[in-house]
Amino acid sequence: MAVLARSPIAVRRRPRLRRRAYLNLLALPGLLIVSTVWAYPFLWTISTAFKTQLGAFTAGAGLVPQPLDLDNFKRAWVTAGISSYFINTVVYATGSTMIELTKSALCGYVLARYRFPGRNLLYKVIVLTLFVPVISILIPQFVLIQHLGLLNTRLGVILAQSGGAGALYVLLFAGFFENLPQDLFDAARVDGAGFLQTFWLMLPLARPIIAVVVIFQFVYNWNDFTVPLVFTLGQPDLQNLAVGMLHFQGTHSFDLTGFAAGMLISFVPVLIVFLIFQSYFVRGLAGAVKE
Amino acid sequence: MAAGRLSLSSIRALATRGAGPDGRRFWIPVFLLPFLLLYGGFTVWPLLATAYYSLFNWDGISQLSDFVGLTNYQKILGDPIFWLAFKNTLVFAVVETAIKLPLALFVAILLTRRWLLFKTFFRTVFFLPIILPVALAGLVFTYLLNPSNGAIDSFLADRGWIHTPIDLLGHGNTALIAIILVAVWQIFGQYMVYWMAALQNVPEDVYEAADIDGANELQKLIHITLPLIRPVALIITLLAIVNALHVFGVVVTLTAGGPGQASYTVSYFIYNEAFSEAPFRYGYGSAAALLFAVLAFMFVTGQAAIARGAERLRRDYSV
C-alpha cells in the first residue's frame, strides 16, 4: 500500500477548508433548487392532508390549505384503522426484512465466493425469474400457504412477504462480495478463520448492501397491501396499515385528503429507518486490509 | 471426543467432518438453504404453476378443466394490442433507465462527497418519493399535470412561458413521456441508494492517492470510480431495466393505459385482459406474463451481447 506523504497538518488544513467552502458554494445552490422541485409533489401531498377535498382541487399549485381542515386526520385514524394496524405493520415489515436480509446475505456470499455444483444454474435461474411479472403468481402462493396451514397467521404473512423479491437482493450481495479484494480473505485464512468466522468478518463490510436491503424491504413491505390482505381473509385484525388505506377507496369516490392524512401519520417509521441506515453510506473500505 | 460431553464446537466438528478444510461442504448447503426454501416455494413453484395455468382457459375460480394447450400463446402473439403494449414497454424501459441511472449515479456521487454539507437532508429529499404509495403518487400527478388548473401548467403560465396549457396526459404521444417522468421521479431514490451502496466499494485511499497525483474530479470519476464499481453497476443496470419493464402502478393511476391505448404497457395489458371483467382470464394472463418474460429476457440479453460486442471491438481497435 502506498505510504502517503503527510505534510504538517496545520499547513494542509487551510487550503482544504477553502476548497470545501468553494465546492459547497458550487454545489449547494443547484442542489437546493433541484430539491425544491423534487420535494414539491411530496409537499403538495402533505398539504393536501390539511385541505378539504374541494379546497385541494381549487388550490391548484398552492401549498397553503384554505380552508384548513384537520378533520382528515380524525377520519384517517378511524378509516385506516391506524391504531389497530400499526403493530401488525411493524411486525410484518421488521420480520420480513430480517428474513430477507438473512437469506440474501447467506446465499449471496456463497454464490459469490465459492464454486459448487449447480452454482451457474442457480445464478441463471435467479436472473431469469427476475423477468416474470408478479401479477400472476398470487394464487399459487395462496395455495402454498393454505397447504402449509399458515393462512390467517402472522407467520404466514411474513413468509409470503419474504418469499417474493429476494432474488435481487441476492444479486446485490453476490455482486458486492465478489468485489471484495481477495487479500481480505487470504488474511483471514492466514489468521486461521474457518468458514463461519470468515463470513462473520466479511459481513460488516457489506454494511452498505445491508442498508440497501433493510431500507427497501422495509419500505416495500410497509406499503404492501396485497399479501397482508389475501392471507388474512379469515382474520381481518391481522391486516396492516396499507390494507387500512384501501378503505379510502369508496364505491363512487376516492378520499384523497383522507388518504394523504393517513399517509402522513403512517410514514414516519419508514423515514426513521431510512435516516438510520443511510448513514452507512459514508464509510468505505478505507484501511480494511490494515485492520 | 469424550463420551457424553457435547459442546457447540464438538457438534460443529462432528457436523463438518469431511467437509473440507474450513467446513465448506457443510456450510455451503446450510447457507443456501433458507434462500432456496423460500425462493423455491414463493417464486419458482408459482412460476411453474403459472406456466401450467397458461395452458388452460381458466377464470381462477372454477376447476381447471378447459385445456387449450398453446392457444393462449397463439392468441397473444397474434394480438396487435399486445405488440403495441410491448413496444410501449420497451420504449419506456430504455428511456426511463437511460434517464434514471446516470442521473442517480451523479446524485449519489455528489451526496457521498465528504465535503458536502447537509448530506442527510438532500438524501432524504430524494428518497421521499418512494415512501408514497404508487397509487397516491399517480393521483397526485394527475392533479399536478392537469391543464385546467394543475400546478405545473399554472406555474408555467403565470410566468408567461407558455400560452396554451400543455396537456401531457391528453395526447397519445406525450402520455408515455409523462409516465416516464413520473416513474423516474418516484423511483429515483431507489437507484440513488443503490449507487451510494456501490460507491462504498471504492476505498478512500485510492481517491487520496489520486488527489496527491493531482487528478481532478472528472478524471477520478472515469478512471477510478466507474471501473471499480463495474460489477455491481452491471447488476444495478439489470435490476433497473427489469423493474422498468414491469411498470404498472404508475400506468394504472396516471393514464389507465390511455388516452385510448397510447400508454398501454404489458403489465397493464395483462391486468386489463385478465382481471378487469368477469370472467377473469387467468390462463390468458399467465400466458401473456410468461411470453413477455421470455421476450424481455431475449431483449435484454440481446442488448448485453451488443454491448459486449461493441466493447470488444473498441478494445480490439484501441479506440
Place this chain on the structure above:
Amino acid sequence: MRSWNRPLGAAVLMILTAACSGGGQPSASSSAAPVTLTIQDFSVEQTDFHKQVVAEYQRVYPNVTIQWQSTAQAQYEQTLPLAFQSKQAPDLFYWQKQGSNTMNWLLSNSWISTVSPDGKVPSDWTKRWPAGSFQNGINMKDGNVYGFPWQDTHYWGPGYMYMNKGVFAQAGLDPSNPPTTWSQLADTCANIKSKTKAYCLAVPLKGTDWQRIWYAMAAGNMTDLFFDYKNGKFSLDNPAMLQTFNYLQGLYNKGYFAPGVQDKSFSRQQFAAGQAAIYMDGPWMISVWDQLGFHSDSYGVAAHPNPDGGAKGALSSLNSQNAYWVSSQTQHAAEAWKFIQWMTNPTGFFAQNFLSHQFATLAFADDKKLLTDPAWQQIFKIADKAGFRVQYPDPLLKCPALAQSKAYTDASALHPNWEHQVMVDAITSNKDLKPAAQLVVSTRQQTLEAELQKESAAGLKVSASCYEFGTNGWDYTQNFNIANYSKP
C-alpha cells in the same frame, strides 16, 4: 460485533413469537346462543352506517354480532374467490359482476345457497318488491329463491344532466329551462364558452369514465349498450352510434370539453368548484357532491338532451340488481335469512337510515317518500317520464339455456373496455371512429357467432336469434315486458 448479538437475538425471538401468535380460531359457530354473521362488500363509504346497523341489530337480537367488512372494489373482487377457495367465505356477500347472469354464475361456482334455509319465501316478503321482481333464471331457480333485488334500476343509472347554477347564471342561462336537444346543448355551450371563464362540459376521459357522458347521449339516439338487442349485433359501428360520437367529437373540437384526460373524481370536482357548467352521470352524484360540501341548491338536474328529431332510443334498465347473496359456506343459514328479512323491511331501521344517507335507491323501500333531497325529487320526475329509461329484453329469459353459454361473455370480455379505448383515442387524436369501431364489432361478433354455433352443435339450445328481439316486436324506445318473451 458480539455485543449486539444478544439484543438482536432477543429482538428476533420477540418478533417470531409475535408472528406465531397471530393465528387464532375463526369465529366459533356454535349452535348455541352467540352467533357472528360476516357480511362483505365494497361499500366503503357506508362504513359508519354499517356500524349503526350492527349496533341496532344487536340491540334487537342481542345474541347476534355482525361483522360488516368493506374494502376497495378491486381488492374485494380479487380476494372473495380466494376466500371461497379456502373455505373462509363470509355469510352474506355482495356480487353483481355478471349482470343478469350473476345467479347462474354463482351457482356454477357453488358460491351461494338459497336466501332462506329451505329456499321458500313467504309471499308477504316478496310483496315488498314490485311484481315480476322474482324470475326464474335471474334470482330464482326451480322455484327456490336465491337472490333479491337490491337497488332499483329505473331511477338508479346514468343519463342525468347536472347543471351548475352559478355558471349558468353567469352565462345568463336558467337551469330550469335546460337544453333538451343536441343543437340546444351546442348553443348552451357556445354561450358558456363566450360569456364565462368556465368550461361547458366536464367530461372524464380516463379509462372507462368516458361512459358517463356516452351512455347518456348514445341512449337518446339508439341505445346506451354496446350491444344492439334489436338486431342481435354489437353496436358500436351502427350509423346511429357513430352519429352520436361524431356529435360529441364536434363539441370536443369546438373546445366545449374541459381539457385534459381526467378521471371522474376530477371532473366531478371541476363541476362542484364551478369550473364547468354541465356534468352527466347518475343519481349517486347527489351523495358524492354532498360529501364535497356541494349541495343540491347549487345545481339543477335534467334529462340528457336528445337528438334534434326526437328520441330514437332510451336508456336501458336491466335485470341486474340482485346484489347480496347468502354464501354456500355459511354456518348460520337461519340467522342470515333473519337478517335479510330485517334488512329488507321497507319501514325498518335499515331502509330508513340507508335512504337518509342517500347512498342509493332501494328496490324494496318507498324511495320517493324517504329520499327527500330536492335533487332526488327532480330525478324521480325525470325518470318517471315515459321513454327515459325502458326495461330492456333479456336473452337469458328468452333462451334459458344461455345460463350455460359462454359465447357472449367471451365475446365481450375480449379486450375489456375496447370500445371506450377506441372512442377516447378517436376523440383525443381527432380521428374517424368508423374503422376502429368496425374492427371492434367484427371481432366481437365473430367470436359470439362462432361460439354460439359450437355450443348449439354440442346440443345446447342456443342460437344467434336468442339475442335478437326485433322479431319479437321490440324497438329501442319500448318497455319489453315479461309477457313478450316467447320460447325459441
